[in-house]
Amino acid sequence: MxxxxxxxxxxxxxxxxxxxxxxSSDITQKCFLSKLTKPSSELQKKCDVLIIGGGGFGSSSAYWLKKRAGDSLNVVVIEKDCTYTRASTPLSVGGLRQQFSCPENIQMSLYGAEFFETIQGHLGDCELNFxxxxxxxxxxxxxxxxxxxxxxxxxxxxxxxxxxxxxxxxxxxxxxxxxxxxxxxxxxxxxxWFDPWALLMGFKNTARQHGANYVDGEVIEFGFEKKPEGQKMQKAVVKLTNGDVQSIEFGKCVIAAGACSGQVGKLAGMGTGTGLLSTALPVEPRKRxxxxxxxxxxxxxxxxxxxxxxxxxxxxxxxxxxxxxxxxxxxxxxxxxxxxxxxxxxxxxxxxxxxxxxxxxxxxxxxxxxxxxxxxxxxNTFDENGIIGRHPYYDNVFIATGFSGHGIQQTPAVGRAIAELIIDGKFKTIDLTRLGFDRIINGKPMPEVHIY
Missing domain, CATH: 3.30.9.10 (D-Amino Acid Oxidase, subunit A, domain 2)
Incomplete structure (x- = not known):
């Protein structure tokens, strides 16, 4: 590198x-950066799926959603760090291993290896230097x-x-x-190990080619629709990089904001309400x-x-x-x-x-x-393991975050799983139910068993 x-x-x-x-290619990265650093000054009024976070999990989710649903799903990705200077994905060491204790992590990393072996069929000319x-x-x-x-x-x-x-x-x-x-x-x-920057750019560029719309901005507020059974998240207020503040309505929302996911969860009321909203999304940045x-x-x-x-x-x-x-x-x-x-x-x-x-x-x-x-x-301060699945209070909100350092290798499987939940209504390839938000509400951690 x-x-x-x-x-x-x-x-x-x-x-x-x-x-x-x-x-590995300076020329290629300059081409990527010229696209990434050009801020989008417009935000469409509505979309089917809003993804908060354009890093590994967010871009993988966008790729899988557009690959499967094509034009039938309007997908918008909001990313506040358009150059990814502070993003977790490109600053990782890019490891791929199956040496975990939780079956779900082993299975997701096995699929990561399979995905990498056939990556050109997914992401085209993407060289991971594995x-x-x-x-x-x-x-x-x-x-x-x-x-x-x-x-x-x-x-x-x-x-x-x-x-x-x-x-x-x-x-x-x-x-x-x-x-x-x-x-x-x-x-x-x-x-x-592999080049995580190349994987991220492969997901992002291919998602764009399939029609995903990336917007450079930060979600600063959510709007809610009151219903007899509670509230439903309905729109996001976004501060764009040019300073404009605009809103976008969505059918479904994916929180994949990496180290900032806990802050996004708080904007959605997680940890500040009662009942199912009394439990926070327990994800925070930890510097390594x-x-x-x-x-x-x-x-x-x-x-x-x-x-x-x-x-x-x-x-x-x-x-x-x-x-x-x-x-x-x-x-x-x-x-x-x-x-x-x-x-x-x-x-x-x-x-x-x-x-x-x-x-x-x-x-x-x-x-x-x-x-x-x-x-x-x-x-993930709860058990240092990934959180993936539908939020138990907001039935139109999905979470993909909190993998505490081992997530980059699992981005192919996580994005595919989010697409399954949104399109099929359930996990179809790998059952990741145990990694859902419910375990946090119920106080049942599922940590990796470390070797010392």
């Missing part, structure tokens, strides 16, 4: 830089039984991975220090840092190194052929960084990430951070 350095600073003697990620190097999850003694049971479920559902003892890990990956490792699990098929370092040391992990996740959540992978690596880690919930900007905390690398890297890979003992960036998770 091509990177643009925007500033350089030094922390604890290490040179660091913050960069913005770009797609790297099928797999994920390697490491488990301590405490996490070994969880890793084994997860692997069994994953393989039963169609994933392919292999559990490795410390001895087998060392034979396959000579660079690894197996101290504290009881087992590892390596995905041997349909796992790796990604660091890039280079390592040319002896016995450094090679080109086919999998994305490796250590027992404490620290991860790393190769980034291209120049000896660069990406790494990161989610902070402890008591030490979440502020989300008012995308500044990178370089001390977090020094204190929380580098010690694990140096312990696990001897060649990483003297690495230097060369660049970095920050992005937002659309974090």
């Amino acid at each position: 091509l990177k643009i350095v925007s500033f350089v600073r030094s922390v604890s003697g290490r040179q660091s830089a913050l960069f913005l990620k770009k797609s 790297r099928p190097n797999g994920y390697l999850l490491l488990a301590s003694e405490n996490g070994a039984s969880t890793l084994l049971s997860n692997s069994k479920l994953q393989n039963e559902l169609g994933a392919r991975n292999e559990v490795l003892t410390p001895e087998k890990l060392k034979l396959r990956y000579p660079w690894i220090n197996t101290d504290g490792i009881a087992l590892g699990c390596i995905g041997i098929e349909k796992e790796g 840092f990604v660091y890039v370092f280079d390592c040319q040391g002896e016995n450094a992990p090679g080109l086919k190194t999998p994305l490796t996740i250590d027992t404490n959540g620290t991860y790393f992978r190769r980034d291209g052929e120049g000896g660069n690596y990406l790494c990161g880690k989610s902070p402890d919930c008591t030490c979440e960084p502020p989300v008012d900007d995308l500044e990178v905390d370089f001390r977090f690398f020094e204190d929380e990430i580098w010690p694990t890297l140096a312990h696990r890979v001897k060649a990483f003992e003297s690495v230097k951070v060369r660049s970095s960036w920050a992005g937002f998770y659309e974090y």
